[in-house]
Amino acid sequence: MSHFLINDERCGAFAAEAYARVTNRPGVCDGTLGPGATNLVTGLVEALNAGTPVIAFAGDTNRSHSWKNMTQESRQVEILRPAVKEVIRVEQTARVPELLARAFAVATSGRAGPVLVDVPEDVCHGSHDFTAEDFALDPTTLQAPARRIRPDRADVARAAAMLAQAKRPLILVGGGIHWSQGYQALLKLAEAQAIPVAHTMSGKGAIPCIHPLSVGLFGRYSRIANELIEAADCLLVVGCKLGEIATKRYQLPARSVPLIHLEILAEEIGRCFPPAVALWGDARAGLEDLADALAEDARTARAQRADYAAEIPRRMAAWREEASARLDSSERPVHMARLCRELNRALPADSILVADGGFAGHWTGLLYDTKTAGRHFIPDRGFASIGYGLPGGIGAALAAPAAPVVAITGDAGFNMMLGELETARRAGLGLTIVVVNNAASGYVKALQYAVFRGRYQSSDLVEMDYAAIARAMGCAGVRVEDPDQLPAALAAGITDRSRPTVIDVIVTRDPARMLPAVDNRTIEVREGDRPA
């Protein structure tokens, strides 16, 4: 097995988390006693909120001297406890294998999640006479989901009856579809029953974005999906928490629309929206059961919904027409929509786009099109930390060595992890990093523009040449000031498989034009909500 030195443990946790997303196998990372362990917090919370199986190891003090002001000593287990699904403290060398097996079982069972294995120095350094039987592992626990549970049969029948009645049903899919690998089951149900599919940022890739039944992103940002939700008469929500961003701060969907909620974590059901029917179980299993329950009348359902299904590509084409001025923009600095269009053109079907927590994630969440179902778009929407882009790209590139991996990040997010370019270079990763260079903590600046009348405080960055920085670090670096340079720059980055390529894309410095939903100076500011 390979072990990579990282320059900041936050990167290690993020990279392990991204590796797990691509493979559905637990990502692994470690931190030393104290600051090494506490630096893992952010990445572990990402994994906790996103349902990602991760096993993190932390060294702890020698128990012969604990709590006598040992160097780097802290209550690290207490600091990390709420960041993980379970803390496993190893108290005996003899129990190391047994408790590691337990770590895999916890990480991959039910809704997957991160586990902290806390290992005191004397346990790690101490010896024991092991037998081969001590090293038993349950192979089903080595990938998520370890096991699958099907929703109650009577609930499936009620949900199926409700869907059968609906003239304009819509499926809303979140990140759970990836953990469940429910792509085929979803496509089968959607196509057989002529039901369009909308996705959250985490759910992108549930079905191909270019599929005629895909209505794109819903929630905070939307192409046509939010209008379709408003007009829907039944919603099937799959593997989605219906949190703030997916619901535009709980405004969507209307409570009058009957909602079927298929979810692996029972207590998430009804947390934000009361469902008409609750389906507690694995997404793939539940979708298969719904498809079976509705199979007999599929032909009739398709015929009745033919006009509805035909509406989707028409509406999408109309949206595209309306957005074309932005998507095709040749303005300098580069328009974000144009950057997304060029990513759509340059990235082949098997590639992976990792998106950082700033604007980059929202723009690509809205405008990037995956060409096949699967984990081809990875945003860190569990915790939305900035700084995930580069380490997420490292984890994804190691997980899928044959696929082109592009990480898109803001300049502030990139600054946070700049040192990890050394890690990526040392690992020989042919990763492409697109830096959205707006010389600002852009989202914050846009909020200060919209809500605080342009009083900017601590939201500007100094102008930097990230391409030159990359070259100085032994990576390839390209600066893009004109959008027509993008195709060649992206092609070069994707082709160079021996070292990282940084594409420094100069985008607008005008805070009025940074948010994806607006392209003018009329941002809507509503009391009690943040502007989009």
Added chain:
Amino acid sequence: MSETDRASNRPSGRMNGGRAMAEMLRLAEVGPMFGMGGFQLLPFYDALASSA
């Protein structure tokens, strides 16, 4: 000294906790691991180095 059973691929014998961690992760066929060392986990790092 520890040895490895051919059929099960499982180790046995006397070893430290760090080696036992490395052996379990090897048996679980985990992917790349990311970290930065310190004294406490160095037996684990040492086990990785000697098995590489």
